[in-house]
Amino acid sequence: MTDGPLIVQSDKTLLLEIDHPSSRDARTAIAPFAELERAPEHVHTYRITPLALWNARAAGHDAEQVVDALSTFSRYPVPQPLLIDIVDTMGRFGRLTLQNSPVHGLTMASLDRAVLEEVLRNKKIAPMLGERIDDDTVVVHPSERGRLKQMLLKVGWPAEDFAGYVDGEAHPIKLAEDGWALRDYQRMAADSFWAGGSGVVVLPCGAGKTLVGAAAMAKAEATTLILVTNTVSGRQWKRELIARTSLTEDEIGEYSGERKEIRPVTIATYQVITRKSKGEYRHLELFDSRDWGLVVYDEVHLLPAPVFRMTADLQSRRRLGLTATLVREDGREGDVFSLIGPKRYDVPWRDIEQQGWIAPADCTEVRVTMTENERLKYAVAEAEDRYKLCSTAATKIPVVKQILARHPEEPSLVIGAYLDQLDELGAALDCPVIQGSTKNKEREELFDRFRSGELRTLVVSKVANFSIDLPEATVAIQVSGTFGSRQEEAQRLGRILRPKADGRQAHFYSIVSRDTLDTDYAAHRQRFLAEQGYAYRICDADDLLGPPIPEVG
Known part of the structure; x- marks a missing residue:
């Protein structure tokens, strides 16, 4: 027994003693794979969930790191069944992979034949798949890439997507170099996103998420669709992009209730693209209006449910979600994970404050x-x-x-x-x-x-x-x-x-x-x-x- 701040229980709850001198280090260590449930005065309760473990795995953390964090800060020996469950759960991520074959196009391959057989017999998954290429590989209908990932997550076999992305229509975008520079964490966030190809960057409000978006656009150098919460926000994005990048006012369009401009960089509001006319989402056509190389979802935790449908069709495009919190009150964090991408970068608010x-x-x-x-x-x-x-x-x-x-x-x-x-x-x-x-x-x-x-x-x-x-x-x-x-x-x-x-x-x-x-x-x-x-x-x-x-x- 040690004097750690954490009590790890077999029901996957973690109790963190807030007044302990090591509580802050423990909170930082468990944050990538545990979700806070209750926060009264002295003891905070966290829960280890499969989605949190898979997000950690996608962000580059392995089971050994999770086990080490728990063992280091736990006051009592960590229950062995819990450790085994963590290893098994994280091991489920990536047993199935999506890849692009030069001969067959989009395919799903398995490192575990029994897992492939299991999902092939799922009545909701089977229609998304085509011919069996060999014992470990099956063709995937290209239009089902997003929905397949959604379903695989729901059945507990989240796929790792190596199928890559189309470059989209090229458009020169460079970061301006006069009078400012990306902060270290902004550069790391953009690099982490680009290395993964798609996913979510989590940074506090006021930490410059727009500049992370600009850095991602400069890496892509392609036409970009930016989805924002409202017109005022969209115009702030436009001002920042003009000030911080090589883009001019004429290259940036506003697609809102007031204007319908489609340009190499187009900023659209969630409200206008989810507006119905005669029972149809007419403005969802915006997603197909250009050969976008990058789609940016500002405040991705507020992404309206109808946009998930179109996002499922955008799996060949690079997708960047920006948010201060991945918490969704509708419980659709799994859809963000499978359709936008896993969490690629996250930093505690207090760390940014200290800097x-x-x-x-x-x-x-x-x-x-x-x-x-x-x-x-x-x-x-x-x-x-x-x-x-x-x-x-x-x-x-x-x-x-x-x-x-x-x-x-x-x-x-x-x-x-x-x-x-x-x-x-x-x-x-x-x-x-x-x-x-x-x-x-x-x-x-x-x-x-x-x-x-x-x-x-x-x-x-x-x-x-x-x-x-x-x-x-x-x-x-x-x-x-x-x-x-x-x-x-x-x-x-x-x-x-x-x-x-x-x-x-x-x-x-x-x-x-x-x-x-x-x-x-x-x-x-x-x-x-x-x-x-x-x-x-x-x-x-x-x-x-x-x-x-x-x-x-």
């Missing part, structure tokens, strides 16, 4: 007590109405004012999910509100006024959760969220993580109604940030200016 590339952040949960009238309304409400009632309690408005008064000179964002609540806050704070119906031109004008310092406070809906570049923002106050969304929590903290010119700390407040669903969902939302090493302080709204309750997370 000075993102701002240090202080996270505080402020608990408010609803009025007696609000509590009674909540108590008698229907189950489906309760969360909105406690999230939008008017009791939160004075607390927002109190927090803003603590940071009178700091550029601040007040973020929420319910439009009527945001309108009330805008009126109470006498500041503009940006929501989904706000015209793009007005959004950009308000964001510019915020960047220049003319506006100190903005009230924003979930349209500002992602891909909005507001480097000056120092304070974020979250008044309501999308139930227990971990990805949303990460994105909202990310709004204030851009490094500050004077090295100031960022402050993230989450205002929560005590003794309600609001508290339960807040605990769930905080899981991802706890995994990244952020601790939440909890304080009572009445004692906001006094000492906080001890740390959580």
